[in-house]
Amino acid sequence: RKEVEQDPGPFNVPEGATVAFNCTYSNSASQSFFWYRQDCRKEPKLLMSVYSSGNEDGRFTAQLNRASQYISLLIRDSKLSDSATYLCVVKASGTYKYIFGTGTRLKVLA
Amino acid sequence: NAGVTQTPKFQVLKTGQSMTLQCAQDMNHNSMYWYRQDPGMGLRLIYYSASEGTTDKGEVPNGYNVSRLNKREFSLRLESAAPSQTSVYFCASSEVFGQGNTEAFFGQGTRLTVV
Numbered sequence: 001r002k003e004v005e006q007d008p009g010p011f012n013v014p015e016g017a018t019v020a021f022n023c024t025y026s027n028s029a030s031q032s033f034f035w036y037r038q039d040c041r042k043e044p045k046l047l048m049s050v051y052s053s054g055n056e057d058g059r060f061t062a063q064l065n066r067a068s069q070y071i072s073l074l075i076r077d078s079k080l081s082d083s084a085t086y087l088c089v090v091k092a093s094g095t096y097k098y099i100f101g102t103g104t105r106l107k108v109l110a
Numbered sequence: 111n112a113g114v115t116q117t118p119k120f121q122v123l124k125t126g127q128s129m130t131l132q133c134a135q136d137m138n139h140n141s142m143y144w145y146r147q148d149p150g151m152g153l154r155l156i157y158y159s160a161s162e163g164t165t166d167k168g169e170v171p172n173g174y175n176v177s178r179l180n181k182r183e184f185s186l187r188l189e190s191a192a193p194s195q196t197s198v199y200f201c202a203s204s205e206v207f208g209q210g211n212t213e214a215f216f217g218q219g220t221r222l223t224v225v
Contacts, residue, residue, distance in 0.1 A: 008150075034213055043200055043216035044153070087152070089214075096141050096160045096206070097168065098214050102152035 001026055004090050006101035014109050017078050021104045023088030024070045031093035033064055035073050038085045038103065047073075047086070078108045112136050116201050116217035123191040123224045131186040131220050133201030141204045142184035143214065144168075144176060146197040153200065159184055191224045198222070 006023045013019045025033075033050035048055065050062040050071050061074040071090075075082055088101035114135045123129055135142065140161045145153040145168075155168030157176040165176050173195060175187045184203075188195055198221050202214040 036213075041219075043218050045216070046213040049213060096158055096166075096204075097155055098143070098202075098204070099155075100145075100153040102150065 002101075003027060003099045004088055004101040006088050006104045008102060008104060010105040010107050012107045012109055013078050015078060015080060017108075018074065018076045019078055019106065020072055020074045021086055021088075021106075022070050022072050023101050023104075024068075025088075025090045025099075026069070027090070027092050027099075028069065029092045029094075030069075030090045032091040033062075033071050034089040034091075034098075035060075035062055035071075036087040036089055036100075038087055040084075044087055044100075075106075078106075080108050080110060082106060083108045114201055114203055114215050114217035116199075116220050118220060119218065120221050121223070123188075123222065125192060125224060127191050128187065128189050129191065129222075130188075131199055131201070131222075132183070133185065133217055134183045135201075135203040135215070136182065137203060137205075137215065138181070139203035139205045139215075140181070141206060142178065143202040143204075144174070144184070144186045145200045145202065146170065146195075147200060147219075148197050156186065156199075191222075193224045196222060196224045 035047040036044040037047045038044045054063045085103040143158040144156040159178040201217040204214040
């Protein structure tokens with residue numbers, strides 16, 4: 001089993017739609033959680049950290065469920081510019097390693 | 111704001127050739143990383159350096175060596191390139207404060223083709 005698993009997609013959604021991605025992780029000692037965005041042939045960039053209480057940044061909402069060991073990303077009012085691959089990243093306490101999921105590809109259609 | 115800088119951006123090698131990928135960060139981070147990214151595989155950790163003077167193997171270290179030259183610089187060396195090392199390589203850096211963690215910041219990547 002992979003340490004971090006994501007549905008690869010692609011998710012094809014119309015502009016203005018709401019879309020949600022889930023990511024599961026296997027290491028219960030995981031302590032830090034992030035969503036990164038990666039555009040084609042570019043480096044990953046932080047979209048948002050994920051906090052235990054959940055957090056929101058504009059149209060983006062991240063949630064953490066420790067009991068079920070998954071994190072989620074909700075994108076409201078999708079824009080064409082949201083088209084990208086979204087990477088789930090997990091880091092265990094006491095380690096220096098960031099573990100990446102394979103990413104979920106989103107295409108927002110006009 | 112340079113952040114993390116990698117050189118070169120593109121490289122084509124012949125099988126058996128050697129090369130070094132350079133990485134430098136100007137954020138005064140203690141930790142640095144080398145990842146490779148292949149289609150369908152996601153980013154896989156090759157080596158990392160938790161702090162200056164230390165290096166450790168990641169998930170896929172075979173065929174690579176690293177040097178943490180100083181706090182700013184972390185290089186990745188391929189001694190004898192193989193076609194299986196064709197990939198996109200990313201360098202990253204981060205800082206850890208106590209039990210907290212910051213995100214990792216990435217360089218723009220090196221696209222390496224081994225023929």
